Amino acid sequence: MSKNAISTQKVNFKVFRFNSNEDYLPYYENYTMDVTSEEVVLDILNRIKWDYDGSFSYRRSCRHGICGACAIKVNGRSTLACKESMTTMIEYFGNDITLEPLSTKRAVKDMIIDKADFWEKHAAVTPYLVADIDECPSSENLVSPHDAEELNEADLCIQCGACHYACPVVEVNSDFFGPAAFAAAYRFEADVRDSDTERLANVNEEKQGVWDCAKCFECAEVCPKEINPIEKITKLHQMTFKKGVAKNNVATRHAVGFFHSIKRHGLLDEGGLVLYSEGPSIVKHIPVALQMFRKGKIIMPWNMPKSDKLDEIKKLIKSSSTVKF
């Protein structure tokens, strides 16, 4: 058999069903189908609707990974249905495949969700160019290739919501803007033509901003356009310090604290970092710290270990530092 021959295998699909107008609770419907190696996840959604149940609902439009409408979850993994091959999904998860909307708690009908929270967060980061550009210019407003590279492909985002609904912080903290909104904020912050003065401060506010990112890399893993949202979140962190808009709060001190600790010990001084980050609020950590002390989990400042060749580390910090806070 040639390498490119089409193969077929049986797959059991467990599909989330819910009609918010009629159903009290969602339920799962099972379908067993022969799936060919040529099919993508969207083909399966189509076959459920066309061959089994005409009332099955999902969003779809371009079928080319551009419109971002058909993002759903396959075995818990956010994915763009029109782009994801079934062969890959079977390789990942075997022959029992569960299809669910991006967020089951936001389901309206089957795979269709209410994406209002996503769009609210998107709108909140001023996701457009703020620039005083002549409406009838006599020449083009050119951006050099070098400057365009600064966007790091953040402009490729199709707002499918895959990363937003994969983010565990979005799930817990309803104020958090989420990875897609941050990628959009970065796209315009990194644009040399942009002159907005509030966006960066806005995405730095506690609770809603970049500092609440838990660094789990779920967004980087699921993005169908490989935008790597957490890389943009990191760049927003860095811009905050470079442009001098970093507030003096527990989150920024937590990042800067590593610098001071490494400078002094080569290593992280755990207790020192918490003290530096929290300031007087450190008292709230005392009960757990006492428990840890009793179990030999806390090193006293005078016993703090240091890296060998600390002088070397200090020398490098002096010559390689690029930021001040």
Next chain:
Amino acid sequence: MKKLKYALFTGCTAKQSTPEQMMSTLAVAKKLNIELVELTEASCCGASHLQDYDDFLSLVLNARNIAYAEKHGLTMVTICNTCQLNTAMTKHRLDKNPELKARVNEKLAEVGLEYKGTSNIIHFLYAIIDDFGLDKIKEMVVRPLREFNIAPFYGCHNIRPSELHDESHKQKENPYNPTSLDDLIIACGGMNVDYEEKNKCCGFHVELQAPHTAAVLTGNAIAGATDQNADMMVTPCPLCHLKLDTQTKHASEAIGREVSLPVLHMQQMVGLALGCSPAELGLKHHITDVNFI
């Protein structure tokens, strides 16, 4: 088999808040006849926070750590998921970008070092599984953990980004359906517990700035394992361990349900199965008592 030898990057917690992790790493290495050369010159990796402040400095410091492993001509072994992420990410970026590598090496030259890109960086979990071999571990088990349901908690930075994981390690790991830790539990004679949170985030990195988020994520993980009848959890990451072991009070308050499970470091679980004593593995250093031994 040729004796395995690695350069050990301990990270900072092994020397401070998780002494049991250091003890059990050394105990298991001894049992398996693995030689670990500790990189005592190494600095902190920045724990995925330093680069938010100063990216270039973070690269230089991590490249310096790798350069010391290279000087020994050894693969670097990490025992913390976040050390693994930061170190492997530095390697990835420098190996892909000659211009950046040259800039970093210009700084390292000031202290007589050079980053070449010759040492691989792997987590101790995969050194045990890929290099030593699960079958051999199985043969060496003297005290199978037969009566225990053990819930694996993988920790984000060992499995995501998967591209980085697969670049560093021999065996690929599916971030949505990881198996390495499950396989190790089975090799140690235990029963692996499947639960939704096994590949999720523990919240460690936002503990200070977003304590509620961090506590809910920790609580969900312990609750998920509990609901699948786990007797204990096991993790390859000391930061996840700190959250799951020391923060149960906050976690319980945040999710409105009392949760608490003994949590073993991956090395402690292997050590127990291989017959190490509880004292050798530092079991007395846990906040949530490991009272089943």
